[in-house]
Amino acid sequence: MTEAGITFQLLRGGPNKPRLGLLKTPHGDVRTPAFMPVGTQGTVKALSPDDLLRAGTQIMLSNAYHLYLRPGTEILEKAGGLHRFASWQRPILTDSGGFQVFSLSQYRKIREEGVHFRSHLDGSLHVFTPENVVDIQRSIGSDIMMVLDECPPYPSTYEYAKKSLDLTHRWAERARRRFETTEPLYGFPQSLFAIVQGNVYPDLREESVRFLSALDFPGYAVGGLSVGEPKDEMLQIVRLTAEMLPEAKPRYLMGVGKPEDLVEAVSSGIDLFDCVIPTRNARNGTVFTSEGALVIKNARFKEDFRPIDETCTCYTCTHFSRAYVRHLFQAGEILGLHLATLHNLTFYHRLMAEMRSAISQGEFDTWKALFFESYARNREAA
Amino acid sequence: MTEAGITFQLLRGGPNKPRLGLLKTPHGDVRTPAFMPVGTQGTVKALSPDDLLRAGTQIMLSNAYHLYLRPGTEILEKAGGLHRFASWQRPILTDSGGFQVFSLSQYRKIREEGVHFRSHLDGSLHVFTPENVVDIQRSIGSDIMMVLDECPPYPSTYEYAKKSLDLTHRWAERARRRFETTEPLYGFPQSLFAIVQGNVYPDLREESVRFLSALDFPGYAVGGLSVGEPKDEMLQIVRLTAEMLPEAKPRYLMGVGKPEDLVEAVSSGIDLFDCVIPTRNARNGTVFTSEGALVIKNARFKEDFRPIDETCTCYTCTHFSRAYVRHLFQAGEILGLHLATLHNLTFYHRLMAEMRSAISQGEFDTWKALFFESYARNREAA
Numbered sequence: 001m002t003e004a005g006i007t008f009q010l011l012r013g014g015p016n017k018p019r020l021g022l023l024k025t026p027h028g029d030v031r032t033p034a035f036m037p038v039g040t041q042g043t044v045k046a047l048s049p050d051d052l053l054r055a056g057t058q059i060m061l062s063n064a065y066h067l068y069l070r071p072g073t074e075i076l077e078k079a080g081g082l083h084r085f086a087s088w089q090r091p092i093l094t095d096s097g098g099f100q101v102f103s104l105s106q107y108r109k110i111r112e113e114g115v116h117f118r119s120h121l122d123g124s125l126h127v128f129t130p131e132n133v134v135d136i137q138r139s140i141g142s143d144i145m146m147v148l149d150e151c152p153p154y155p156s157t158y159e160y161a162k163k164s165l166d167l168t169h170r171w172a173e174r175a176r177r178r179f180e181t182t183e184p185l186y187g188f189p190q191s192l193f194a195i196v197q198g199n200v201y202p203d204l205r206e207e208s209v210r211f212l213s214a215l216d217f218p219g220y221a222v223g224g225l226s227v228g229e230p231k232d233e234m235l236q237i238v239r240l241t242a243e244m245l246p247e248a249k250p251r252y253l254m255g256v257g258k259p260e261d262l263v264e265a266v267s268s269g270i271d272l273f274d275c276v277i278p279t280r281n282a283r284n285g286t287v288f289t290s291e292g293a294l295v296i297k298n299a300r301f302k303e304d305f306r307p308i309d310e311t312c313t314c315y316t317c318t319h320f321s322r323a324y325v326r327h328l329f330q331a332g333e334i335l336g337l338h339l340a341t342l343h344n345l346t347f348y349h350r351l352m353a354e355m356r357s358a359i360s361q362g363e364f365d366t367w368k369a370l371f372f373e374s375y376a377r378n379r380e381a382a
Numbered sequence: 383m384t385e386a387g388i389t390f391q392l393l394r395g396g397p398n399k400p401r402l403g404l405l406k407t408p409h410g411d412v413r414t415p416a417f418m419p420v421g422t423q424g425t426v427k428a429l430s431p432d433d434l435l436r437a438g439t440q441i442m443l444s445n446a447y448h449l450y451l452r453p454g455t456e457i458l459e460k461a462g463g464l465h466r467f468a469s470w471q472r473p474i475l476t477d478s479g480g481f482q483v484f485s486l487s488q489y490r491k492i493r494e495e496g497v498h499f500r501s502h503l504d505g506s507l508h509v510f511t512p513e514n515v516v517d518i519q520r521s522i523g524s525d526i527m528m529v530l531d532e533c534p535p536y537p538s539t540y541e542y543a544k545k546s547l548d549l550t551h552r553w554a555e556r557a558r559r560r561f562e563t564t565e566p567l568y569g570f571p572q573s574l575f576a577i578v579q580g581n582v583y584p585d586l587r588e589e590s591v592r593f594l595s596a597l598d599f600p601g602y603a604v605g606g607l608s609v610g611e612p613k614d615e616m617l618q619i620v621r622l623t624a625e626m627l628p629e630a631k632p633r634y635l636m637g638v639g640k641p642e643d644l645v646e647a648v649s650s651g652i653d654l655f656d657c658v659i660p661t662r663n664a665r666n667g668t669v670f671t672s673e674g675a676l677v678i679k680n681a682r683f684k685e686d687f688r689p690i691d692e693t694c695t696c697y698t699c700t701h702f703s704r705a706y707v708r709h710l711f712q713a714g715e716i717l718g719l720h721l722a723t724l725h726n727l728t729f730y731h732r733l734m735a736e737m738r739s740a741i742s743q744g745e746f747d748t749w750k751a752l753f754f755e756s757y758a759r760n761r762e763a764a
Contacts, residue, residue, distance in 0.1 A: 079687060079705060327424065335428070339430070
């Protein structure tokens with residue numbers, strides 16, 4: 001491995017405690033805990049890169065599965081990588097595509113070699129191996145790449161989860177080797193994170209942490225959660241996994257979640273998050289406020305000329321009323337999707353900023369109690 | 383009439399010549415010739431008010447028919463008018479809804495009183511009269527309101543066109559009376575423009591200009607064109623109508639058109655335009671450049687890393703390639719619609735700015751020849 005890649009400074013924290021960190025990447029710093037909006041196809045839906053910056057985005061997530069299928073690695077390489085192609089000059093993390101193969105593809109066969117699957121776009125056959133998924137992420141040029149993993153469904157038997165975990169571990173070793181024997185394409189170093197699996201079985205999670213920690217990756221994701229298991233079980237697994245992970249490395253909880261889930265996971269020592277909830281829910285007309293979520297299409301907002309969230313300083317809340325945003329949704333106007341997305345993402349980033357500030361002041365528990373009190377006040381959807 | 387409303391200064395011009403003007407409205411100045419983007423439902427599709435300003439928009443058009451049906455005048459009044467509802471602080475012109483009744487509604491019956499029609503949204507029955515259309519535009523609070531007119535189809539017999547024109551004239555008188563006996567709702571004066579009709583019959587157009595000029599409206603629209611008649615015929619009617627209209631009043635050509643049509647109509651002395659072409663074509667993937675229109679979805683742009691228009695300074699052209707915008711269209715991403723719309727509207731506004739500058743320098747004919755030479759170079763769609 002000839003590259004330096006990311007570095008992580010833990011500024012505050014301890015076992016089972018919220019952590020304050022500074023993740024340095026070749027495209028700039030990320031103050032953690034941080035939320036990464038999902039730019040599946042190289043764009044966060046309904047927002048421009050300028051909008052992302054305005055919302056407070058520090059790092060964007062994108063997806064190897066989607067970008068591999070469209071526009072394809074050839075175009076990405078000719079463009080000089082995703083940063084240039086999408087005009088996003090801040091850090092990018094790419095998921096390996098493992099989860100998408102399991103969630104989107106109608107046909108997939110898992111082999112030792114890798115996973116064979118059909119494209120959800122045109123049914124064409126493809127194979128992802130731990131090696132080619134590293135290569136794809138070299139073509140994308142993300143700052144942080146993820147290893148290929150198998151994400152077993154919930155519920156899975158212990159036997160299946162164990163078998164799957166062993167495969168995920170062998171794949172992690174192979175991905176690591178490929179990473180070490182290849183070079184980045186665009187003149188800046190990339191980093192490869194591992195993914196802890198083990199389904200809802202504490203001893204498998206422990207085994208996974210032990211195995212992957214020994215390989216000394218620069219960062220660790222907690223994968224395979226938020227796939228249907230009860231919320232309590234998810235949070236328990238997060239807590240026990242975070243407790244075991246090496247303290248000096250960033251921890252990323254994949255695909256989680258609602259605002260209250262982020263608060264709980266930060267409590268347990270998670271540093272990074274990604275989730276489609278703020279953006280997808282926005283497009284469905286659900287907006288987050290400091291007093292809970294609102295279904296903005298609801299008739300009760302017809303003549304409500306207050307902003308979505310009176311405490312929010314985003315472009316949406318400083319220029320438009322609930323009544324106008326509702327009108328845009330009723331009329332099927334694209335601007336409605338844009339304004340709701342911009343607001344929700346601003347809300348998520350502000351939530352993270354508030355948590356960072358509370359951790360820094362040693363007041364996280366007080367802040368958390370106030371958050372839940374206020375947030376429960378007006379919850380009508382989520 | 384207790385209001386002052388708009389004023390118009392003709393800075394340069396003469397019969398059958400391009401004109402340079404300054405239209406002063408209660409929400410700011412409009413340098414003419416000017417293009418008004420269409421914000422049918424109180425929003426220009428895929429753009430925010432901030433984007434409109436960035437693109438160079440001086441005045442937005444909106445639509446009484448659409449706003450009357452949704453969100454309705456009650457909500458608009460409670461919001462304090464459309465400027466506040468849509469957070470657009472520059473001038474607004476509203477079309478009367480006459481054209482929409484004739485183009486969108488499946489059912490309509492024209493009576494002396496007004497036009498009975500069914501909503502294209504839910505089939506409910508409504509009636510537009512010259513009077514209530516003024517009232518609706520009072521509720522909207524546009525700077526410039528339009529009278530209700532009948533827009534006869536192409537082709538129409540001379541007899542039908544004459545009968546329709548007489549009705550349109552009686553309606554214009556009634557609208558004018560209603561306007562004079564009602565007050566604006568939001569503390570600034572509004573103005574009412576008349577609409578010249580007469581189909582493709584020169585003597586009817588002449589009659590219409592004579593009749594409406596005698597009523598001394600503060601501005602005149604040329605209506606009923608771009609409804610299927612040959613391009614040459616349209617431009618002839620524009621020319622002869624503009625020639626007859628009072629020199630000191632602004633002239634607005636409704637619903638026109640492509641870039642080359644704007645250039646021709648400015649040649650004939652038109653000051654204001656509106657059209658869905660830059661915004662609708664953008665959403666269909668057609669973008670305008672100084673060398674003609676491009677269908678950006680075309681496979682030949684797959685690896686074209688140049689901006690849409692190398693001479694353009696809009697956000698789209700300074701940050702993204704043709705290949706990326708094509709990718710966004712291929713992937714069905716909203717950002718593609720946004721970036722293409724922002725570019726097309728910037729292109730239209732820049733075209734108008736170039737014409738103003740050429741007129742001001744007395745170089746319009748030279749500019750026009752160069753425009754057509756360059757614009758024809760790469761025309762593949764429009």
